[in-house]
Amino acid sequence: MTTLQHVPSLGTHPAVGSDPSRAETREQLNRATYDLLVIGGGILGISTAWHAAQTGLRVALVDAGDFAGATSSASSKLLHGGLRYLQTGAVKLVAENHFERRAVSRQVAPHLANPLTFYLPVYKGGPHGAAKLGAGVFAYSALSAFGDGVGHLLSPAKAVQDVPELRTENLKAVAVYGDDQMNDSRMAIMTVRAAVESGAVVLNHAKVTGLRFTGTRVTGAELRDGLDGTEFGVNARLVLNATGPWVDHLRRMENPHAAPSIRLSKGAHLVLKRNAPWKAALATPIDKYRITFALPWEDMLVLGTTDEEYEGDPADVAVNEKDVTQILDEAAFSVRDEQLSRDLITYSYAGLRVLPGGPGDTSKAKRETVVSEGSGGMLSVAGGKWTTFRHIGRTVMNKLAALPGHPLGEGIEPVSDLPSKLPLPGVANPHAVEHRLLMDGDANGPRMAQDTAHHLATHYGSLAFDIARLANENPELAERLSPEAPEIWAQVVYARDREWAQTPDDVLRRRTTLTIRGLSDDALRERVAKVLSERRN
Numbered sequence: 001m002t003t004l005q006h007v008p009s010l011g012t013h014p015a016v017g018s019d020p021s022r023a024e025t026r027e028q029l030n031r032a033t034y035d036l037l038v039i040g041g042g043i044l045g046i047s048t049a050w051h052a053a054q055t056g057l058r059v060a061l062v063d064a065g066d067f068a069g070a071t072s073s074a075s076s077k078l079l080h081g082g083l084r085y086l087q088t089g090a091v092k093l094v095a096e097n098h099f100e101r102r103a104v105s106r107q108v109a110p111h112l113a114n115p116l117t118f119y120l121p122v123y124k125g126g127p128h129g130a131a132k133l134g135a136g137v138f139a140y141s142a143l144s145a146f147g148d149g150v151g152h153l154l155s156p157a158k159a160v161q162d163v164p165e166l167r168t169e170n171l172k173a174v175a176v177y178g179d180d181q182m183n184d185s186r187m188a189i190m191t192v193r194a195a196v197e198s199g200a201v202v203l204n205h206a207k208v209t210g211l212r213f214t215g216t217r218v219t220g221a222e223l224r225d226g227l228d229g230t231e232f233g234v235n236a237r238l239v240l241n242a243t244g245p246w247v248d249h250l251r252r253m254e255n256p257h258a259a260p261s262i263r264l265s266k267g268a269h270l271v272l273k274r275n276a277p278w279k280a281a282l283a284t285p286i287d288k289y290r291i292t293f294a295l296p297w298e299d300m301l302v303l304g305t306t307d308e309e310y311e312g313d314p315a316d317v318a319v320n321e322k323d324v325t326q327i328l329d330e331a332a333f334s335v336r337d338e339q340l341s342r343d344l345i346t347y348s349y350a351g352l353r354v355l356p357g358g359p360g361d362t363s364k365a366k367r368e369t370v371v372s373e374g375s376g377g378m379l380s381v382a383g384g385k386w387t388t389f390r391h392i393g394r395t396v397m398n399k400l401a402a403l404p405g406h407p408l409g410e411g412i413e414p415v416s417d418l419p420s421k422l423p424l425p426g427v428a429n430p431h432a433v434e435h436r437l438l439m440d441g442d443a444n445g446p447r448m449a450q451d452t453a454h455h456l457a458t459h460y461g462s463l464a465f466d467i468a469r470l471a472n473e474n475p476e477l478a479e480r481l482s483p484e485a486p487e488i489w490a491q492v493v494y495a496r497d498r499e500w501a502q503t504p505d506d507v508l509r510r511r512t513t514l515t516i517r518g519l520s521d522d523a524l525r526e527r528v529a530k531v532l533s534e535r536r537n
Helices: 004-010 022-031 043-054 083-088 091-108 130-142 156-162 184-197 244-254 321-331 386-401 430-444 450-473 489-498 504-511 522-533
Strands: 033-039 059-062 113-123 152-154 171-182 201-203 206-214 217-225 231-241 262-273 281-285 291-297 300-304 308-310 345-356 370-373 379-382
Touching: 022 201, 022 217, 022 231, 033 043, 033 217, 043 059, 043 184, 043 379, 043 386, 059 184, 059 231, 083 091, 083 130, 091 113, 091 171, 091 386, 113 130, 113 156, 130 152, 130 171, 152 156, 156 171, 171 184, 184 201, 184 386, 184 504, 206 231, 206 244, 231 244, 231 386, 244 262, 244 345, 244 379, 262 321, 291 321, 300 321, 321 345, 379 386, 430 450, 450 489, 489 504, 489 522, 504 522
Parallel strands: 033 059, 033 231, 059 201, 113 281, 231 379
Antiparallel strands: 113 171, 152 171, 206 217, 217 231, 262 300, 262 308, 262 345, 281 291, 291 300, 370 379
16 A cells, blocks of 8 residues: 555646646636536536536536535436336336436446346235236336346346345245446546536535625625635626525525425435345335335445435435434345345445425425526526436526526527537547556556456546556556555546545545545545645645
8 A cells, every 4th residue: 555655746746637726716717707607516517517518608617515525426326217117107207217328328428337237026925026027127128129138037046146145035036127327426527527628617615605696686606615715706697506405595595585495305325345246236126116226336235225304404414323224124125134234334325315395205206307596587406317417407408598588698509409419528438448458557567457447447438548647657656545446546646636626535435436445544534635735726
């Protein structure tokens, strides 16, 4: 492992084409007037900023914390059609979700998304029978034009070969279907990069302290840099509130009497070390409406999720003992006890789903996007699914372009004229990138470890070559952050210079997987902080 005394030299090799400093970005934000200011750097705000910049608008994007620092990095890591929606007859919705899922995993970000086979175990006395689930997965696969194979039933004997920890007592059959998974944090950061490459100006760790008004109309925001306290402002013709669970907080800055517009649902997950390789995920019905997942992800196992109404401060959301017990108990329906030991838990996380206001069980509520206009002309947008993040960005832009009086102007490029499946930065065949990284290692220096090459290829695509160049130029950057993880120190420098990482959490939780693996101890955080301090302002 890299020793502390080596760290100062790590920061002396900036990544090629480093982004502007925070001071330069603040100055840029402070002196210009933007067409659109997006407040909120979750995937909804990021996607809107990306699409808005593509239309030729001058766009600014700010977030009080890190990009994807809250709900957007606390998902189940899936791109999916939504099998449960078939029960409610939402066939069109499932088909649309499948279209978006396949567009992202095949054209937009094949370097960041991976196909994943799902097994739906059918147990004696369970909420659904084999015939029903068999028909359901066939219909589900038909709605994706059988692009992921044909949904079918599988024998327990065959299923346990792929999922060795599958509980087989009273197991009658297994229904099989296909979806995709991703690293949500990496997908979000790559979308920020796409927005910047399209012309957007972005700044994280910049908190809105108030709104600017011209008369009664919202025309910008006052901000404070969360790292050094510098105060500055941004002027904009239109302000979009995309703050997720905090959407009503910002609406009350516009109008102190604004009524609540959303309700929140907490979803918790556990991450565990795996005892054996899994070739498929488990999606186990708990009751008529709910499914619990056991997902092989990043060489680990993700369990969840919960779904219960949340009424506290969004900043305080966390996994509690009740969540842990519920997740493990529900996983035990289909996962053997040996894989569910609390000693295997490396991390837990919770996020907040933003749902339309109203009564009823949150688990049955629609995951729809709601756009509203406040008394000062600020647009607020909330809700939606990771799978449809591109569609949500286009939909919001269409609504903004159609506003009375055309506050964004009439000369912008219609969203419908944009490339329909514009890829994210680094788009490439990850297998080819991995092969090249391994071969280049033979030619340019020490051979890169296979797990590191695979990790870089599937988290950066062709941008992995920039990280490899850093490692080749400085051998210390080729060292692992931990012997138990594939990441290397070059990723820290790259995150600092090219991915807006400002704090150890930005790097260890969202640019890499060290925190989720349970490896971000105080010593490592101190070393990462030292590297980040080499380029702070």
